[in-house]
Amino acid sequence: KQEVTQIxxxxxxxxxxxxxxxxxxxxxxxxxxxxxxQDPGKGLTSxxxxxxxxxxQTSGRLNASLDKSSGRSTLYIAASQPGDSATxxxxxxxxxxxxxxxxxxxxRLTINP
Amino acid sequence: xxxxxxxxxxxxxxxxxxxxxACHQTWNHNNMFWYRQxxxxxxxxxxxxxxxQDTNKxxxxxxxxxxxxxxxxxxxxxxxxxxxxxxxxxxxxxxxNGYTDTQYFGPGTRxxxx
Numbered sequence: 001k002q003e004v005t006q007i008x009x010x011x012x013x014x015x016x017x018x019x020x021x022x023x024x025x026x027x028x029x030x031x032x033x034x035x036x037x038q039d040p041g042k043g044l045t046s047x048x049x050x051x052x053x054x055x056x057q058t059s060g061r062l063n064a065s066l067d068k069s070s071g072r073s074t075l076y077i078a079a080s081q082p083g084d085s086a087t088x089x090x091x092x093x094x095x096x097x098x099x100x101x102x103x104x105x106x107x108r109l110t111i112n113p
Numbered sequence: 114x115x116x117x118x119x120x121x122x123x124x125x126x127x128x129x130x131x132x133x134x135a136c137h138q139t140w141n142h143n144n145m146f147w148y149r150q151x152x153x154x155x156x157x158x159x160x161x162x163x164x165x166q167d168t169n170k171x172x173x174x175x176x177x178x179x180x181x182x183x184x185x186x187x188x189x190x191x192x193x194x195x196x197x198x199x200x201x202x203x204x205x206x207x208x209x210n211g212y213t214d215t216q217y218f219g220p221g222t223r224x225x226x227x
Binding site for chain 2: 004032034036041042043044045046049089091093099100101103104105106
């Protein structure tokens with residue numbers, strides 16, 4: 001059974017710092033991996049999607065990497081801003097269940113002004 | 114703009130009552146999903162549908178049912194609400210093409226079962 005883990009559960013950093021969020025998964029047989037952002041009381045917003053054949057994806061100040069063989073992904077946020085404060089979730093699409101996602105429990109990020 | 118909406122946003126009900134949560138999307142997506150989000154468990158898949166008249170069970174489907182009579186709507190029914198079903202429920206949709214299958218999420222429904 002695929003399990004997705006995100007460590008740490010919470011992270012607090014001063015504004016302007018570069019930071020890395022971690023995601024690990026137990027079964028390397030994945031179709032893709034997505035990073036989502038969730039603001040309090042809101043739904044999830046997709047940030048980046050990495051196909052299993054790709055190594056990384058970039059969008060603005062965000063860069064996500066994927067090492068499928070080791071079961072790891074990182075989300076790099078450059079020059080963090082208070083508006084980046086949110087919970088970040090990663091999810092893997094498992095090959096056996098088309099379009100079914102398995103989610104980690106998220107990292108709650110706080111950027112202090 | 115295309116969107117996905119859920120109603121109600123908040124619901125309080127009593128144990129044993131039947132409850133239906135609505136999900137409506139205007140993306141014209143074939144795929145629709147229902148998740149629940151709980152502390153300590155993250156998001157877990159309840160049911161999903163790949164098109165009209167198609168429904169499938171997810172990992173936590175006991176006590177829930179769905180039906181898909183058109184492309185836009187996938188209502189989630191709790192047949193006899195239990196306190197263990199107190200949670201935040203999210204609906205999502207995605208395109209049929211599996212390669213670019215970003216899921217778009219609704220704002221959620223917070224359900225409390227007393």
